[in-house]
Amino acid sequence: xxxxxxxxxxxxxxxxxxxxxxxxxxxxxxxxxxxxxxxxxxxxxxxxxxxxxxxxxxxxxxxxxxxxxxxxxxxxxxxxxxxxxxxxxxxxxxxxxxxxxxxxxxxxxxxxxxxxxxxxxxxxxxxxxxxxxxxxxxxxxxxxxxxxxxxxxxxxxxxxxxxxxxxxxxxxxxxxxxxxxxxxxxxxxxxxxxxxxxxxxxxxxxxxxxxxxxxxxxxxxxxxxxxxxxxxxxxxxxxxxxxxxxxxxxxxxxxxxxxxxxxxxxxxxxxxxxxxxxxxxxxxxxxxxxxxxxxxxxxxxxxxxxx
Amino acid sequence: xxxxxxxxxxxxxxxxxxxxxxxxxxxxxxxxxxxxxxxxxxxxxxxxxxxxxxxxxxxxxxxxxxxxxxxxxxxxxxxxxxxxxxxxxxxxxxxxxxxxxxxxxxxxxxxxxxxxxxxxxxxxxxxxxxxxxxxxxxxxxxxxxxxxxxxxxxxxxxxxxxxxxxxxxxxxxxxxxxxxxxxxxxxxxxxxxxxxxxxxxxxxxxxxxxxxxxxxxxxxxxxxxxxxxxxxxxxxxxxxxxxxxxxxxxxxxxxxxxxxxxxxxxxxxxxxxxxxxxxxxxxxxxxxxxxxxxxxxxxxxxxxxxx
Numbered sequence: 364x365x366x367x368x369x370x371x372x373x374x375x376x377x378x379x380x381x382x383x384x385x386x387x388x389x390x391x392x393x394x395x396x397x398x399x400x401x402x403x404x405x406x407x408x409x410x411x412x413x414x415x416x417x418x419x420x421x422x423x424x425x426x427x428x429x430x431x432x433x434x435x436x437x438x439x440x441x442x443x444x445x446x447x448x449x450x451x452x453x454x455x456x457x458x459x460x461x462x463x464x465x466x467x468x469x470x471x472x473x474x475x476x477x478x479x480x481x482x483x484x485x486x487x488x489x490x491x492x493x494x495x496x497x498x499x500x501x502x503x504x505x506x507x508x509x510x511x512x513x514x515x516x517x518x519x520x521x522x523x524x525x526x527x528x529x530x531x532x533x534x535x536x537x538x539x540x541x542x543x544x545x546x547x548x549x550x551x552x553x554x555x556x557x558x559x560x561x562x563x564x565x566x567x568x569x570x571x572x573x574x575x576x577x578x579x580x581x582x583x584x585x586x587x588x589x590x591x592x593x594x595x596x597x598x599x600x601x602x603x604x605x606x607x608x609x610x611x612x613x614x615x616x617x618x619x620x621x622x623x624x625x626x627x628x629x630x631x632x633x634x635x636x637x638x639x640x641x642x643x644x645x646x647x648x649x650x651x652x653x654x655x656x657x658x659x660x661x662x663x664x665x666x667x668x669x670x
Numbered sequence: 671x672x673x674x675x676x677x678x679x680x681x682x683x684x685x686x687x688x689x690x691x692x693x694x695x696x697x698x699x700x701x702x703x704x705x706x707x708x709x710x711x712x713x714x715x716x717x718x719x720x721x722x723x724x725x726x727x728x729x730x731x732x733x734x735x736x737x738x739x740x741x742x743x744x745x746x747x748x749x750x751x752x753x754x755x756x757x758x759x760x761x762x763x764x765x766x767x768x769x770x771x772x773x774x775x776x777x778x779x780x781x782x783x784x785x786x787x788x789x790x791x792x793x794x795x796x797x798x799x800x801x802x803x804x805x806x807x808x809x810x811x812x813x814x815x816x817x818x819x820x821x822x823x824x825x826x827x828x829x830x831x832x833x834x835x836x837x838x839x840x841x842x843x844x845x846x847x848x849x850x851x852x853x854x855x856x857x858x859x860x861x862x863x864x865x866x867x868x869x870x871x872x873x874x875x876x877x878x879x880x881x882x883x884x885x886x887x888x889x890x891x892x893x894x895x896x897x898x899x900x901x902x903x904x905x906x907x908x909x910x911x912x913x914x915x916x917x918x919x920x921x922x923x924x925x926x927x928x929x930x931x932x933x934x935x936x937x938x939x940x941x942x943x944x945x946x947x948x949x950x951x952x953x954x955x956x957x958x959x960x961x962x963x964x965x966x967x968x969x970x971x972x973x974x975x976x977x
Contacts, residue, residue: 377750378713384743402743403710406685426775428746432739436691436709439735443684457775464771468733468764470814507777 364392366516366568366666368591371407372399373632373658375597376429380640383660384429385574385633387593388413389514392495397421398512398572404433405440411661415441416448420491422498423454424574425509431458435465442473449476453490453500455508456481484508487585493517501585503576505610511573513586521561531555566668571626574633577607578616583623591666592621593658596631599643611635614644618651627669632658671699673823673875673973675898677939678714679706680965682904683736686943690967691736692881694900695720696821699802704728705819705879711740712747718968722748723755727798729805730761731881732816738765742772749780756783760797760807762815763788791815794892800824808892810883812917818880820893828868838862873975878933881940884914885923890930898973899928900965903938906950918942921951925958934976939965 367390374382384401388408395418397404408415423431431454441450452458459479466473480490482500491498494517501511520542527533531547541547547555571586573579574595586592596614598606606613612620614631621629629652634644641657648655656664674697681689691708695715702725704711715722730738738761748757759765766786773780787797789807798805801824808818827849834840838854848854854862878893880886881902893899903921905913913920919927921938928936936959941951948964955962963971 377747383713402740403713406690406710426772428743428772428776428778432743433709436735436739440684457771461768461771461775464764464768465733465735468768468814469735471735507775 364516364519366391366570366590367663368570368593368630368666369411369413369663370630370632370658370660371404371411372401373660374429375633375635376427377636378429379636381660382634383407384432385424386433387572388418389570391514391516393417394419394493394495396496396498396514399424399430399574400433400437401429402432405437407660408437415446419448419450420498421450421452421454422490422512423452423458424503424511424572425505425507426455426457426461427505427507427575430575434458435462438462438466438473438477439469439471442471442475446475449478451478451480451491453480453482453498455484455510482510484510487513499585501571501573501582503573503582504579505575505577509575511571511576511582513569513571513589515569516567518567519564521557521564524560524562527555527560531560533560568666568668570666573617573620575611577610578612578619580620580623583620586620586624586626588625588669590627590668591630591664592624592626592628593630593632594620595633596644596648597633597635599638600647602635602637614648615651618648618655621652621655627654627667628664629655630658630664631655671823671826673698673877673897674970675877675900675937675973676718676720676970677937677965677967678711678718679708680939680967681736682940682942683734684943685736687947688967689941690714691739692731692940693740694879695725696877698821698823700724701726701800701802703803703805703821706731706737706881707740707744708736709739712744714967715744722753726755726757727805728757728759728761729797729819730759730765731810731818731879732812732814733762733764733768734812734814734882737882741765742769745769745773745780745784746776746778749778749782753782756785758785758787758798760787760789760805762791762817789817791817794820806892808878808880808889810880810889811886812882812884816882818878818883818889820876820878820896822876823874825874826871828864828871830868834862834867838867840867875973875975877973880927882918884917885919885926887927887930890927893927893931893933895932895976897934897975898937898971899931899933899935900937900939901927902940903951903955904940904942906945907954909942909944921955922958925955925962928959928962934961934974935971936962937965937971938962
């Protein structure tokens with residue numbers, strides 16, 4: 364079942380070298396979840412031919428422009444395109460006011476219900492819980508209230524053995540019960556245990572988004588063992604003082620988080636425009652955590668279970 | 671002396687066929703004036719290698735997102751880039767509140783003074799008057815309060831004749847006075863008239879921006895004889911009912927305005943995304959007013975005096 368992340372924008376506040384402000388689309392079993400929505404995100408969506416019918420939820424980390432300024436335009440365009448299905452926006456205190464002020468001044472009447480849920484910058488909180496996924500907010504430390512997000516896929520059901528179905532002539536109703544963990548009782552009273560009828564479900568996968576934030580080791584416990592971690596890496600080690608001052612991370616710090624939390628894969632992005640290429644950023648991260656990739660816009664990353 | 675208009679975006683609310691939301695940069699004698707600032711304008715500026723040091727004034731026509739959503743990002747980026755020179759933003763009631771709310775929530779402290787001047791959707795009003803230009807607001811008729819803008823270049827001084835300078839040995843101070851319209855009195859009392867010492871200054875040029883608006887013939891008097899008119903042309907004649915309903919113009923109506931006002935050049939833009947090409951829009955305009963061009967993004971149009 365699908366669990367993938369498409370990077371639409373992974374630049375920092377001053378976009379450089381063709382990068383755009385932050386935005387991602389997470390696809391879990393066909394449902395779309397947007398994380399951050401920097402200026403121009405609707406254009407990125409068109410360029411990447413992403414269809415938003417199955418977008419139901421938008422998560423905004425914080426109110427620096429490069430993480431949310433595309434939201435108003437996206438909302439307006441979805442309405443102009445005739446969307447009727449509700450969207451829920453999760454974001455910090457103030458986001459609702461910004462959007463509603465602009466809707467009111469432009470006399471825009473949306474064709475779809477738009478709900479806001481205020482996130483708390485304190486603690487790990489469940490924001491959304493569906494049959495497919497649980498989404499948590501994660502406290503980050505930046506210059507204004509900021510949260511990260513963790514997407515945890517719900518564990519799938521066990522896979523039914525085709526041989527068992529034909530051998531025992533198991534009906535649809537029983538298949539349903541067995542996949543959920545049940546045993547099969549034959550007419551002669553013999554019990555065939557669940558394990559003999561199924562192969563185990565694949566491991567549930569998870570994805571954590573940490574941007575923007577200073578190095579925050581107390582979050583290791585919260586992101587421990589996630590399949591994939593996107594972590595901002597605005598600076599290189601040489602500029603760690605600027606990182607601390609502006610409450611950003613170095614790429615080595617991002618890698619320290621990945622290593623300590625034993626994540627499967629690290630993706631780094633949000634590089635400062637001061638660097639002329641990504642080489643040192645990647646090198647410094649890989650020295651700490653080998654399985655590191657540089658985020659590439661327009662690319663889709665498969666979230667794989669830990670081996 | 672320079673008077674030119676660079677189109678950064680000339681799409682309608684739903685950008686289509688590679689067009690972007692509305693924005694233009696007017697260059698008058700080296701000073702830059704931005705008209706509208708749709709989402710992504712800062713990216714258009716980078717793409718077109720426009721340097722904004724000499725930008726002092728931004729004019730926003732109305733609060734539909736495709737005309738102003740790029741303003742917040744542009745302001746933030748200018749500050750991050752170290753700008754210290756003031757910017758004055760002219761726009762409708764509410765624009766100041768939108769920007770100040772976002773600055774406050776993002777805890778952004780701009781490095782440059784940002785002033786707001788509220789425009790009135792009633793009457794023709796002088797917004798700005800400098801040695802180079804007078805900028806007027808023009809009432810438009812749209813679904814929310816909207817103004818157009820007229821840029822009138824100040825009449826240049828007469829050109830001094832080089833022959834006269836050497837013949838009469840005219841000093842710098844006298845040259846100054848003569849260029850402003852004075853005559854020269856020789857030591858023998860003889861008066862050499864201004865006209866014999868100079869060639870006339872070039873005609874002052876002007877540019878009017880009308881977007882978004884329904885067909886509004888009462889504005890003909892206000893834009894009469896402008897050198898160049900940019901007029902929205904969202905629809906073709908077949909869709910005139912939609913134009914009336916949404917308070918937009920057809921391209922023929924834009925051309926009617928140009929014809930009645932005897933303007934030098936008409937540029938049409940803001941085409942609805944429903945049309946697969948510009949052909950009919952241009953054809954219908956040209957049937958009414960031949961000197962019509964379709965706005966092209968990234969292109970700079972010279973504003974020439976009427977012949």
